[in-house]
Amino acid sequence: MNRQHPLVSRLHGTVSVLLPVVLALTVGAILLLALGKDPIAYYGYVIRRGLLSPTGLEASLTRTAPLLLIAAGLIVAFRSGLWNLGVDGQLLLAAVVTAALAPELADRLPSVLVIAVCFAVAMAVGAAWSLIPALLKAQFGVNEIISTLMMSFLGVSLANVLIKIPFNDPLTTVPQTATLAVEDRLSRLADTTIHWGVLLALVVVVAVHHAMTMTALGMRLQIVGANMRTAVHAGLRLRLLVIVAFAISAGLAGLAGAVDVLGVHGTIRADWNPAYGIVVIPLVFLARFNGYAVIAFVFVFAVLVIGGESAARRLDVPTYFVLVLVGLVMLFMAITEFMDHRRRLTARD
């Protein structure tokens, strides 16, 4: 019963990824019909503009960079049993600081150094924003869902204050930071519009995945995640490990912000909040904290978003529809995953 033909098990893997997407698209199609739109035209357009056209594919791949970096950080936190739900605040603050710092440095330093300094500062800002929740958790066992969510709301507002007052570019009417010249941004790969932050993000996800499963630090963090008391009895320095896990997780969220600013936007306007966190959190769960699965899920998500954005402009289906689709995909993924898990349990008995 346990031994499956390798082809069967591979087929099974493909089905369990595709089935929820197909189910979500079907429900979405019914919804589109109810709105009086042609679902086939809509989906065709989404796929063409998100995946098949060169510019669309490049946009989708570019979009994966910040999402993958956030996901890498969340893998560390979740495997350590820590619910870092505050990535949005960590990312936005780091992004704003990067956006303010980069144009200042660009006149004085070679661009390689500018980027290196910005990355380091962004990671430090992100990590610093997780320090209070980490200390509260490590010292008093305060539930980190509350503290990280609070710090996230606080961070988003603080980021706006920073954009509107100290970092505001006086040359523009809309409050925003000074714009980084295009030649100082992350350089592109060959003839594409994809910046090298995407490669960096891929490397980081894979590295984090293996670090968590193969290194001593990863092992220690996973023990903390499995059972904090066990970790204490095993002689691990629990407080330090909690702070380290939070710092890595939030630091990578900060790096995601820096990559998005240096690679794509070059500036940040007031009230800009991409809210990446709320979609990446469930994706990381559904991937069972596996880095390779995360890459696949994030890519599918990016294609949907980029394709959906073009379709909104062209076919007058509001972008809100993409949110519905993403919600449905998650729901069906969770259901398929659950059924699969239950089936495996009964098979083992």
Add this chain to the structure above:
Amino acid sequence: MDGLLSEAFIASLFFGAVTAGVPLLLAGLGEQVSEKAGVLNIGLEGMMLAGAFAGFATAYATESFLAGFCAGILAGMAVSLIMAVLCVVLGMNQIVVGIAITLGAEGITALLHHVLYSRSYPRLSRVETWTIPGLADIPYVGQAFFDRNVLIYLAFALTFFMIWVFRRTQAGLNLQAAGDAPAALDAAGVSVTVTRFASVLVTGCLGGLGGAYMATVGGGLFLPFMTGGAGFIAIVLAMLARGNPLWILFGAFLFGASLALTTALQVVGVNIPTDVIQMLPFAMVIVVLLLFARHSYLPPALGLPYQRGAR
């Protein structure tokens, strides 16, 4: 700045605090029920939005606020039914399902708003109030507390009703047990699944009502994503309240006051970026956590699905 102590400023601050605080109070009380029973209902934001849209659309079509409230309750409960089936009956991951529900509800309500009203934002007529004779004339607080829509009185009354439920009824004890020691509740012959299922529906009902309030009595119009994180604030309020509804009342009013502070300051001519004021309640929670960290308490079985016989 001498206007800061004027009656106009303080009265408008109290008035705004109640207006902004009531949806947090309703949703927070609802979330408290499911958290007590051990279900972390992250989908609350989605339930509020569903309630807000259904409440507004119904009140707009029927010109009846009561019909709007009922529709809000039903919409919130319909959304919470998904959560109850997937997370309580099937034991699926509460955070994944909750976030999926919130995203889906954000999308659906914004989409339906687009379909029904295109890009216009119709408004409801002013809500009727029940003036309590005598009390409504008290300076500073009379208008804020005693000349309001009936739903606001009900929300205050609900706080004390919940205290009674938690302390004095079997249902309250069952809820507590479902979160603290589900196996014990099961051994006592009460179904953990039924208790938790009911608790999630109650959350949907109150979250939906809170959303409906926002879009009818509160603003009188529906905007896409109008709850703007209120559901998450309510979740945090419920966590901080440690099972006591009075703390939710207090917290909701405090959050409401800091949301209202910007408008109240503009009344007396002080201009501060809204973002600075919006930071206040969150900063306050962090300070509270730092000072009283050791007192935070959550049900031991919060967020964990219950499986009979599993270790």
